[in-house]
Amino acid sequence: MAWPTRRYHYKQDVARSCGILGRALPWPESEYLALGETAQRIELLDGSLLIGPPPSVRHQVIVGGLAAALEPGCAAADRTLLPVINLRLDSTRILNPDLVVTAELDLTADCVPADAVLLVGEDTAPHTATIDRVLKPHLYAGASIEWYLLVEQEPLTLRLYQRHGAHYVERSTTRVGEVLELTEPVKATIRPEDLLP
Structure with a gap:
């Protein structure tokens, strides 16, 4: 089975993370999905985001x-x-x-x-x-x-x-x-x- 590969751009992800942290809650599903692929694993839970590092x-x-x-x-x-x-x-x-x-x-x-x-x-x-x-x-x-x-x-x-x-x-x-x-x-x-x- 082929596994998807991702290209991560550190500066863009840092900027995106800063924007995420400055956004008011709650997060609607549409805006969550608009984040697209990120270096961090980001999950939506009751309008809040669970953000974790990429897997080892x-x-x-x-x-x-x-x-x-x-x-x-x-x-x-x-x-x-x-x-x-x-x-x-x-x-x-x-x-x-x-x-x-x-x-x-x-x-x-x-x-x-x-x-x-x-x-x-x-x-x-x-x-x-x-x-x-x-x-x-x-x-x-x-x-x-x-x-x-x-x-x-x-x-x-x-x-x-x-x-x-x-x-x-x-x-x-x-x-x-x-x-x-x-x-x-x-x-x-x-x-x-x-x-x-």
């Missing part, structure tokens, strides 16, 4: 490994795997998960709607751990996304959650030396140690 090389390698493990099952089930996409939970919440598995795909849309997403995946990083473990699962479950796959970097662990009402219940924990045999929403065999070279 380790983070990108893990997400790439996870995508490679999921891709054959997606292809066999006629599902689409998308990395770092605008995921619209509602008109005031657009998050950028590390990957999603979708049942439907509109190539003209600015965002993937939550009701088309079967699984959302996140790889924790030191600066996003609380968001990935607490905030995002709450928001994804509230948007009725059935499956949440969380990669913990230290120690390398996969946690699979399934929605139960408005929250997630942990279905499995897979550590190095163990195997996650995913059967829903696509079939995949994932070994944590295979996510890193």
